[in-house]
Amino acid sequence: MEIEKNILNPRIPEGPIDKKWTNFKTYCKLVSPANKENLEIIVVGTGLAGASAAATLGELGYNVKVFCYSDTPRRAHSIAAQGGINAAKNYRNDGDTVYRLFLDTIKGGDYRSREANVFRLAELSNAIIDHCVAQGIPFARDYAGYLDTRSFGGALLARTFYARGQTGQQLLLGAYGALNRQVKRGKVKIYPRHDVLNIVLYNGKARGIIARDLITGEIKRFSAHAVVLATGGYGNVYFYSTNAKNSNGSLIWRAYKKGALFANPCFVQIHPTCIPIHGEYQSKLTLMSESLRNDGRVWVPKDIETAKKLQRGEIKANDIKPEDRDYFLERRYPTYGNLVPRDIASRAVKERCDAGFGVNKTGRAVFLDLSDAIKKLGIEEINRRYLNLFQMYEKITNENPYETPMMIYPGVHYTMGGLWVDYLLMTTIPGLFAIGECNFSDHGANRLGASALMQGLADGYFILPVTIGDYLASMIKEPPLPTDIEEFNNAEKEVIEEIEKLFSTKKTETVDNFHKRLGEIMWNKVGMSRNEKGLKEAIQEIRELREDFWKNVIVPGTMNELNQELEKALRVADFLELAELIAYDALHRKESCGSHFREEYQTIEGECLRDDENFAYVAAWKFNGLDKEPILYKDILEFKEVKVGIRSYK
Amino acid sequence: MDFTLKIWRQKDSKSKGYFETHYVKDIHPDTSFLEMLDILNQKLIKEGKDPIAFDHDCREGICGSCGLFINGRAHGPDEGITTCQLYMRKFKNNDIIVVEPWRAKPFPVIKDLIVDRSALDKILQEGGYISVNAGEAPEANTIPIPPEIVEEAMDAASCIGCGACVATCKNSSAMLFVASKVSHLALLPQGKIEAKKRVKAMLKKMNELGFGHCSNIGACSKECPKNIPTSHITILNKEFIKSFFKLF
Numbered sequence: 001m002e003i004e005k006n007i008l009n010p011r012i013p014e015g016p017i018d019k020k021w022t023n024f025k026t027y028c029k030l031v032s033p034a035n036k037e038n039l040e041i042i043v044v045g046t047g048l049a050g051a052s053a054a055a056t057l058g059e060l061g062y063n064v065k066v067f068c069y070s071d072t073p074r075r076a077h078s079i080a081a082q083g084g085i086n087a088a089k090n091y092r093n094d095g096d097t098v099y100r101l102f103l104d105t106i107k108g109g110d111y112r113s114r115e116a117n118v119f120r121l122a123e124l125s126n127a128i129i130d131h132c133v134a135q136g137i138p139f140a141r142d143y144a145g146y147l148d149t150r151s152f153g154g155a156l157l158a159r160t161f162y163a164r165g166q167t168g169q170q171l172l173l174g175a176y177g178a179l180n181r182q183v184k185r186g187k188v189k190i191y192p193r194h195d196v197l198n199i200v201l202y203n204g205k206a207r208g209i210i211a212r213d214l215i216t217g218e219i220k221r222f223s224a225h226a227v228v229l230a231t232g233g234y235g236n237v238y239f240y241s242t243n244a245k246n247s248n249g250s251l252i253w254r255a256y257k258k259g260a261l262f263a264n265p266c267f268v269q270i271h272p273t274c275i276p277i278h279g280e281y282q283s284k285l286t287l288m289s290e291s292l293r294n295d296g297r298v299w300v301p302k303d304i305e306t307a308k309k310l311q312r313g314e315i316k317a318n319d320i321k322p323e324d325r326d327y328f329l330e331r332r333y334p335t336y337g338n339l340v341p342r343d344i345a346s347r348a349v350k351e352r353c354d355a356g357f358g359v360n361k362t363g364r365a366v367f368l369d370l371s372d373a374i375k376k377l378g379i380e381e382i383n384r385r386y387l388n389l390f391q392m393y394e395k396i397t398n399e400n401p402y403e404t405p406m407m408i409y410p411g412v413h414y415t416m417g418g419l420w421v422d423y424l425l426m427t428t429i430p431g432l433f434a435i436g437e438c439n440f441s442d443h444g445a446n447r448l449g450a451s452a453l454m455q456g457l458a459d460g461y462f463i464l465p466v467t468i469g470d471y472l473a474s475m476i477k478e479p480p481l482p483t484d485i486e487e488f489n490n491a492e493k494e495v496i497e498e499i500e501k502l503f504s505t506k507k508t509e510t511v512d513n514f515h516k517r518l519g520e521i522m523w524n525k526v527g528m529s530r531n532e533k534g535l536k537e538a539i540q541e542i543r544e545l546r547e548d549f550w551k552n553v554i555v556p557g558t559m560n561e562l563n564q565e566l567e568k569a570l571r572v573a574d575f576l577e578l579a580e581l582i583a584y585d586a587l588h589r590k591e592s593c594g595s596h597f598r599e600e601y602q603t604i605e606g607e608c609l610r611d612d613e614n615f616a617y618v619a620a621w622k623f624n625g626l627d628k629e630p631i632l633y634k635d636i637l638e639f640k641e642v643k644v645g646i647r648s649y650k
Numbered sequence: 651m652d653f654t655l656k657i658w659r660q661k662d663s664k665s666k667g668y669f670e671t672h673y674v675k676d677i678h679p680d681t682s683f684l685e686m687l688d689i690l691n692q693k694l695i696k697e698g699k700d701p702i703a704f705d706h707d708c709r710e711g712i713c714g715s716c717g718l719f720i721n722g723r724a725h726g727p728d729e730g731i732t733t734c735q736l737y738m739r740k741f742k743n744n745d746i747i748v749v750e751p752w753r754a755k756p757f758p759v760i761k762d763l764i765v766d767r768s769a770l771d772k773i774l775q776e777g778g779y780i781s782v783n784a785g786e787a788p789e790a791n792t793i794p795i796p797p798e799i800v801e802e803a804m805d806a807a808s809c810i811g812c813g814a815c816v817a818t819c820k821n822s823s824a825m826l827f828v829a830s831k832v833s834h835l836a837l838l839p840q841g842k843i844e845a846k847k848r849v850k851a852m853l854k855k856m857n858e859l860g861f862g863h864c865s866n867i868g869a870c871s872k873e874c875p876k877n878i879p880t881s882h883i884t885i886l887n888k889e890f891i892k893s894f895f896k897l898f
Contacts, residue, residue, distance in 0.1 A: 052784075059783045071705065072771050074811055075713040091791065127787075134787035136780045136834065136841045138804040145794030163804060169712055170807060177779030184775050192768065215760055244707040281681050283688055284709050384801075388808075392711060395728075395735045398680070461784040510695050512688070554695055561662070562761045564703055565695065 008261070008620060008635040011422045012116040017641050018098075021120045024423070025466055029473035036061035039472055040224040040480060042209055044196045044251055046073030048168070048453060049436025050230030051175035052460025058182030060465055065222060066179070067191045067211060069246055069567075074176045077232060077244040078456060081168025082289035082389065083152060084160035085132075085453040087125035092149060094157040098122045101159065103642060105451060108154040108341050109416070109444020110594035110610065111644050112264070112618070114637060116423060117441050121451075124458040129161055131461060135174040139163050140384075150294050150385075152449035154341040154649070160450040165289050165389040171453055175460070194220075195567060196251050199227060199258055199432065200491045206432035207481050210491050214567065217560040219492055221483035225475045226431045226468060229255065230460070233415035233437040235268065237575045237582065238527070239519025241412035242274060242287040248571040252419050252438050253578050260427040261620035261633055263420035263440035265578070266586035269447055269595050270528050271413035272298075272345035275396055275406075276365040285411040286396055288368065289389055290449040293338045295373035295382070296406075298349070299325040300357040300366050307357045317359070317367055317405045328352055336649040343446040343595045344607075344649060346410035350528055351606065353409070360407055369405035410528060414452060416443040416595065417585070420620040420635065424467035425459060428620075431475075433468060435459035440618065445594025499559050502569050507554040511568045514549045518542070518572070518579055526583045531599040535587040539580055543627060546576040581621060581630060588632070591615045612644060651677045651738060654746045655690070657702055660759050663766075667759065669748075679739035683726060684709065684716060686738055703762040709734040711875060714810035717817070718763055719750040724814035724873040732812060732875045752817035756824075756860045767813050769859045770827060776855045777848035778831040780841050793839050806834040808876040815870035821862025826870040828852050829886035830878050836889050846893035853890060 013024040031039065039062050043054040046068040054066040068076060090096040101122040106113060129147070133139065139161050140148040149158040163170040182188035193214040200208035200223070208223035234249030235241040256262045273288040301307045302324050309315045328348055330337045340348075349366050352358070359365050374382050379402065383390070393401045419427050419434040421441055426433050436456040443451065525538035549572070557563045591611035592601045601609040618635035652675045660667030674690050681689070684706055691701035707715040716733040720726035726736040741747065749763065757765040809830035816824050832849050835841030841848075864883060871880045 056784045070707060070713075070715060071767055072811065074771075075707055075715050077708060077713070079713050079810075080708045080710050089790070126790075127785075130787040130790045131782070131784055133790040134780065134782045134840055136803075136838050138800045138807050138834070138838070141795055141797045141800050143797060145796050145800075146791050163807075166712070166808060169810075170804075173807065177774070178784075180771070180775040181779045181781060184777075190771075192771075244713065245709060246707050278680055279678055281678060281685050281689060283682070283685050286710050391730065392735070395711075395731055395737070398737070398739065465784070507698075510692055512692060556695055556698070556700055562703060562764070565701060 006633045008633050010114060010635055011424060017115060017119045020116050021123060028470040031469045031472050031476060033061050035476045041226050041228060042222060042224040043228045043230060045230035045232060047076035047078035047230060047232055047436060048172055048175055048456030049460045051179050052457050053228055053230060053435055053464045054188055055175060055178035055182050056461050056465045058187035064188045066188060067194045067196050069195050071192050073179055073190060074173060077247050078172045079169045081453055082165040083291035084162035084167045084450040086159050086450045087129045087161060088122055088159060089126055089129060091147060092158050096157050096159050101125060104155050105448060106642050107647055108448035109446055110647050112593055113442055113444030115639060115641055121442050121455055121458050124462050125454050127462060128454060128457045132171060132174055137163060137170045137174050150291060151339055153290055153339045154448040165386055168453060197495045198491045199255055200487050201258060202481060202487050205430045208488060210495050215562050219495060221488045223481040223483050225472060225478060228433045228435060229438050230436045231438045234578055235412045235415050237579050238412040238522045239515050240285050242285050245284060249578050250571055250574045253574040255419060255432060257623050260429045260432060261420040261622055262581060263618050263620040264417035265582045266589060266596050267416035267445050268412060269342060269414040269416060270346045270410045271342055272349050272410050273368060273408040274411035276360060276409040287413060288393060288406060288408055292368060292386060296368045296370045297327050298329050298338055298366055298368055299327045300352045300359055302326045304356050310359045311361055311363055333649045340649045341446055341448060346528060347597060349410055365407040365409045367405040368408045414447055416445060416447055424470060425464055426471060431471060433464060435464050445596055502555045506552050508552040510554050511565055511572050514553060515572045517545055518576060522579055526586055529597050529599055530586050535583050538583045542580045549576055585619055589615060651679060651743045655749060657749045658751055659762055662761055663758050677738050681738045682734060683736040684734050703764050705764050706734060711735045712810060714812040717752055717812045717814060719752060719817060721748050724818045725875055730875060730877050752813055754816045754822035757813060770811055770813060772859060773828060773852050773855045774831060776851040778852060780835060781844060795838060799837055803834045803837040806830040806878060806882045809878055810876060812875060814873050814875060818869045818873040821865055823864045824856050824861040825864035825883050826878060828856055829882040832889055833882040833885040845889055849889045850893050
């Protein structure tokens with residue numbers, strides 16, 4: 001990777017936008033089938049990106065080792081994605097094209113993503129649907145047996161394919177099946193219940209990992225010719241998020257500390273439709289799929305006195321007449337209505353609640369009302385579309401969503417930021433690739449609904465298996481790397497020293513407590529609405545909290561056993577560092593775009609005010625030591641296809 | 651609410667396990683069962699004791715990680731849920747609650763309430779997939795599939811691999827688990843080509859791994875968090891019989 005004057009080269013192929021990927025494939029270096037048999041690849045993570053990549057690399061003939069912290073690859077958090085996956089099939093004849101999906105995604109990301117990457121994603125979307133149907137994914141179908149679609153935020157047409165409210169589950173089980181097939185063939189070996197804690201560099205290239213066996217506590221070494229990270233996002237920095245409890249940013253953070261650049265860390269997606277927080281014992285947030293906004297209408301009372309009665313529990317939603325309800329998304333954004341993108345919906349919900357119109361006892365909730373749709377479509381059709389979502393809501397809240405509208409509030413959901421990668425999905429460390437949510441590549445400052453599954457599978461099934469060959473072609477003469485060399489010794493030593501440090505504190509406060517305290521700082525000062533003063537305070541508070549953590553955290557037991565508190569402590573230790581970079585990036589980006597809303601930069605109507613003259617770049621940060629300012633590298637965004645304009649959904 | 655908990659403790663797979671009694675107080679009825687265990691664990695950690703180990707991850711009822719045997723029932727006293735979706739409002743104040751790991755020969759205990767369910771992966775590795783490489787697929791709408799067939803396949807495909815069916819069955823049979831995959835794929839045109847090979851290989855592996863035989867009681871389906879009906883076991887049996895004949 002050439003880095004000159006802190007400007008990054010993303011290695012985008014020549015040619016017109018719709019020929020770039022074809023040109024890349026035509027002219028990239030290839031590895032012969034015989035040579036593939038001699039090459040080893042490590043894949044970390046078994047979500048949509050990791051499982052699909054590992055399976056496909058196995059199909060191509062590479063030898064793959066795949067690692068996950070769960071007891072089986074099928075549990076990765078892609079499993080929880082509900083609503084669907086986008087593709088530009090145009091089965092509805094509603095005017096969809098690859099180009100339109102590309103445009104919608106660029107606009108959805110508020111013009112902060114790379115044109116060439118996004119076009120490739122849109123271009124591959126159709127092949128993903130073809131492949132998944134061939135795998136036996138039971139996508140919803142119409143009466144004649146053809147594939148059905150629905151609408152998602154940020155699109156005026158129906159291009160989202162779905163399997164009830166369990167699309168992520170079905171796609172992941174498809175990828176997991178493909179992985180199992182390669183296990184049977186002997187091309188893939190799975191290492192479940194392993195936490196990967198460090199990356200090993202040899203001659204400047206990524207050549208191995210250090211992992212902790214979560215059952216025995218044993219620290220193990222693995223070498224390969226390339227390492228692929230597919231470890232997901234870092235939303236759990238905020239404590240309350242829709243991520244799984246064990247989702248973490250540890251490996252991307254360790255890659256960053258080894259020299260990989262971290263791009264746009266402040267782009268964190270706050271999803272508008274989570275179940276509101278109901279008590280301090282609560283351990284996480286649960287998402288209600290965006291697909292509900294196809295048929296659901298979001299509202300609060302028009303009158304503040306009515307809202308106060310709701311907050312005191314004196315009246316119920318159904319007591320409020322239709323004419324007394326403020327359908328504020330439809331009012332503010334008549335063209336897209338309830339299907340505005342997530343960042344916009346979230347801010348609008350927050351605005352109403354901040355103004356005192358919240359509808360539950362905490363004042364931090366609005367209604368998501370499907371009663372009109374239930375009347376129009378009938379319960380059977382509603383169940384076909386959303387059954388598991390309705391059941392899930394009822395179990396958590398003890399309220400019947402068929403009779404009374406659901407209550408929702410925004411919560412942390414997804415991270416658009418991640419490791420910086422070039423067009424080949426390689427980080428600035430040669431041989432270290434990042435795919436899926438853990439890279440920054442395709443969603444700019446805001447991701448559209450049903451695009452995460454699309455990206456994970458595009459990266460895993462179709463992009464990485466080709467681009468990694470271009471790199472590995474230069475590695476065919478390298479024999480397997482022994483793991484008893486100095487580089488492995490040092491990487492292992494770093495891990496063991498950190499673990500030992502965790503056991504040698506004064507032991508006064510639990511890991512969870514520190515994590516909650518971090519989450520509070522992040523949500524209040526680096527959350528949906530940010531300003532210079534708050535961000536500066538946050539950086540200071542995070543540093544103090546980090547110091548406190550390393551002095552006082554309690555980690556019971558020892559490292560040589562199954563120790564879930566130790567696993568958590570290692571993750572929170574990394575969050576305590578990553579959080580500071582998020583705040584730092586947010587402070588530096590003196591504009592509002594997508595999910596990143598700086599109070600100082602807004603229009604009179606309270607919408608984002610972008611600064612294309614000064615910030616039309618990807619901010620990629622280089623580690624420069626703890627408690628020190630990171631170094632900024634820029635990946636300049638050039639828009640040749642898209643006319644960059646005001647992002648309006650009105 | 652206050653509860654007395656009798657919780658299975660076991661240091662590792664080699665040690666002998668035992669029940670340990672704990673008391674939790676002032677638990678809000680809207681606390682989930684796992685959050686109640688979180689509260690207990692926080693207390694244990696502060697007291698310098700070893701917290702109770704249990705598997706969990708998404709806490710939304712879909713990843714299949716969690717699975718506790720609560721008062722003699724897989725996933726506890728509620729229908730159509732995983733343990734993470736069980737709320738304390740389902741219990742009465744001052745209840746005594748017995749918490750155990752899944753009990754089944756193919757699922758050895760790793761620590762406390764955590765068991766090894768890798769046997770389920772091993773069954774699926776024998777053929778729980780359609781053998782298509784990335785890049786080979788035809789256009790997605792080439793083969794229409796009647797929606798009622800897809801819906802039935804989807805019912806089966808919604809299995810989360812938690813193992814509640816095995817833990818519930820007195821024979822530790824994995825029949826519902828295996829059936830859900832066999833049936834899902836056999837119902838779809840794309841899965842029919844390998845159907846015979848698949849059903850034989852998966853059942854053979856299931857038997858090898860020490861899972862018991864199905865005795866048609868249906869307790870598995872009753873405790874299945876996704877309510878997968880036993881009709882899929884019927885489909886599995888038909889597929890198994892068909893696999894011996896060339897005509898079908």
